[in-house]
Amino acid sequence: MPTLLEIQTAMRRNLLDNGDPTVAASLDDEFAPADRLSIYRNTSRTALTKALSLNFPAVQRLVGENFFAAAADTFITRVPPHTAWLDLYGEGFSEFLQSFEPARALLYLPDVARLEHAISRALHALDVKPLEYSQLLDVEPSLQGRLCFAPHPSVSLVFSLYPVDAIWRAVLARDDAALAAIDLSAGSVWLLVERYDSEIKITQMGERQRKFAEALFAGQSLSAALAAADDPDAPAWLAAHLTAGHFTDFALSNSERPVAAEHLQ
Amino acid sequence: MRFQHHQAVLDARPDVPWMEVHTENYMGGGAAIRCLEAIRRDIPISLHGVGLSLGSAEGLDQAHLDRIRQVAERIEPDLMSEHIAWSVSGGTYLADLLPLPMTEEALAVVCRHVDQVQSTLGRRILVENPSTYMQFRHSTIPEWEFMAAVAAHTSCGILCDVNNIHVSAKNHRWDPLAYLAALPPDAIGEIHLAGHSVRQLADGGTLRIDDHASRVIGEVWSLYETALRRFGPVPTLIEWDQNVPPLDVLVEEAHHANVLMDVAGDEVRRADAA
Numbered sequence: 001m002p003t004l005l006e007i008q009t010a011m012r013r014n015l016l017d018n019g020d021p022t023v024a025a026s027l028d029d030e031f032a033p034a035d036r037l038s039i040y041r042n043t044s045r046t047a048l049t050k051a052l053s054l055n056f057p058a059v060q061r062l063v064g065e066n067f068f069a070a071a072a073d074t075f076i077t078r079v080p081p082h083t084a085w086l087d088l089y090g091e092g093f094s095e096f097l098q099s100f101e102p103a104r105a106l107l108y109l110p111d112v113a114r115l116e117h118a119i120s121r122a123l124h125a126l127d128v129k130p131l132e133y134s135q136l137l138d139v140e141p142s143l144q145g146r147l148c149f150a151p152h153p154s155v156s157l158v159f160s161l162y163p164v165d166a167i168w169r170a171v172l173a174r175d176d177a178a179l180a181a182i183d184l185s186a187g188s189v190w191l192l193v194e195r196y197d198s199e200i201k202i203t204q205m206g207e208r209q210r211k212f213a214e215a216l217f218a219g220q221s222l223s224a225a226l227a228a229a230d231d232p233d234a235p236a237w238l239a240a241h242l243t244a245g246h247f248t249d250f251a252l253s254n255s256e257r258p259v260a261a262e263h264l265q
Numbered sequence: 266m267r268f269q270h271h272q273a274v275l276d277a278r279p280d281v282p283w284m285e286v287h288t289e290n291y292m293g294g295g296a297a298i299r300c301l302e303a304i305r306r307d308i309p310i311s312l313h314g315v316g317l318s319l320g321s322a323e324g325l326d327q328a329h330l331d332r333i334r335q336v337a338e339r340i341e342p343d344l345m346s347e348h349i350a351w352s353v354s355g356g357t358y359l360a361d362l363l364p365l366p367m368t369e370e371a372l373a374v375v376c377r378h379v380d381q382v383q384s385t386l387g388r389r390i391l392v393e394n395p396s397t398y399m400q401f402r403h404s405t406i407p408e409w410e411f412m413a414a415v416a417a418h419t420s421c422g423i424l425c426d427v428n429n430i431h432v433s434a435k436n437h438r439w440d441p442l443a444y445l446a447a448l449p450p451d452a453i454g455e456i457h458l459a460g461h462s463v464r465q466l467a468d469g470g471t472l473r474i475d476d477h478a479s480r481v482i483g484e485v486w487s488l489y490e491t492a493l494r495r496f497g498p499v500p501t502l503i504e505w506d507q508n509v510p511p512l513d514v515l516v517e518e519a520h521h522a523n524v525l526m527d528v529a530g531d532e533v534r535r536a537d538a539a
Contacts, residue, residue: 004322004365004371007401008322008354011354011363027402028400036399039474040361040363040398047360080359083316083326083329084316084352085289085316086289087292088293124292124294127295127298198296198299
């Protein structure tokens, strides 16, 4: 008699790669066990494919429902979810699409997937109170260079060789004319993705702005970020980050060298 | 209630006594849980979980249980429920309510986990009977006795899904009335109704599939009347979360259940008075 753990391990194999005879051999049913197992497998696949299509609507529209379902099926087998909270399922979908042979022709597809995963993170990030500018007033001016910030969980930076923000907007608006008008050779973009007042906000950043934000979001000190940006406008960018609620906390690094972001949590 | 109904519910404030949502849809921050908090100010909420996997031999996912606790802290639900099933193996979430062998081992696992959940949440939960499409040869406990035993050992309540009883009884040739008769009336905290489909199989047999995609059928309404006579007017929910119809169709089905519940309430009051 198989143990519960053995039955569940075998069932998982059946649902993910069709491999294990243990479950079929343990059934007390008249007709082909494969029929019954396939009901569970179909329900599981349908639910996970649905979760991916909710999390990657623009990718789905770009490739069509059938192609998306086929890609999702392979992805689910390779990278099944580790939690029943499926709002963020699909980390790694971008990398998967990059290596998924049938999708190779659509060069920007993995970047659209990466943008959509950043959007999912922004949409569903936990509600954390942003750092207020007034909380920094007690920091002595001589120590300000050692300020390190914890980024808000809804905020992330996305890089693409293509104008994926324009592609994403045109696809979700079903605006074929706008999509056709996009110049794929327009050059790379750095995008700041965030949730702002419940809505998704995507902002293109210049090269120096991006270096500054990247350093700060990685938990590097303000002086390191200022050095990375090398731009007289950088202090104003810091004020804009604070006003937009991009940070949740701060600390003072022991030196002006970078500290890891987790020290701020 | 699903996301597509948020605005309609906030605008129309439909005349329903309470609403149920899937806990897993409100685990993040942002707009979804904020809407639910707003709705909750006027309408009591039941949090119905689908992903805790009470029957997993490997133990509960503590992070998932913590997320459930956090949703409960914000929403302060009137009821919380989960399923007699499993969905996690080897740390992988399989996204379906999978059947347990009805054994002493599985009963001990489920009872341990229900205890753990109730002590983490600091409250009683309800556990729902599943719809199943296969049975294990080494099962030794009838499902209705398994349900009653979980309630007896953990003091949890039972969410009696009448459609699931009908579906499983047809699939496995059980007696649905004997199933209802074996459940302890005091433990029943909620009833589910739903539509299901009938699938023809390659060998000519049929299997009923719980799919929450249509109206409740006559046989299930009549089993529901039997359940109400035995359990009294228990809060009842109609599950319809695939091919979701407009809100007014859902409200119409809910009113049908209310009429039957009023009848059952009258009968209980008459019996009490006699």
